[in-house]
């Protein structure tokens with residue numbers, strides 16, 4: 753059964769909360785197949801894995817690939833609480849995903865926010881929707897950076913890591 757985009761993003765946010773509880777930067781990702789079945793859900797686990805590839809998107813795509821026994825995730829969608837970085841965007845493209853729905857934008861590491869050329873090129877290849885539940889995603893990221901890490905992070909650095917402008921871009925799914 754296919755649920756709404758809200759449902760899947762809500763699930764991704766639950767994984768962001770799981771990351772938060774473990775002291776990780778709170779980011780979650782969910783991979784859904786063409787029938788709307790959740791193939792994989794993952795939380796950012798960079799600190800635990802001690803590795804840059806512990807991003808939620810990479811973990812979720814790896815799980816989905818295992819489940820499908822196929823690296824081609826055609827017609828699948830990924831829901832992620834923060835704009836994918838270049839590394840994750842590369843894996844998303846290599847995995848042939850049909851669409852990306854992300855919540856908050858990331859001016860610091862986001863693949864699209866600071867790269868208009870890439871953003872335009874990407875939109876020819878994959879459907880990208882931004883801004884769904886971005887307020888929830890920003891709220892937990894803010895909480896993490898101001899409390900969990902117990903260090904002063906000024907609002908300017910926060911804004912670089914996750915955007916605060918709530919522009920929602922929605923494009924029709926095929």
Ligand SMILES: [Zn+2]
Pocket residue numbers: 807809836837838839840841
């Ligand atoms: Zn990433």
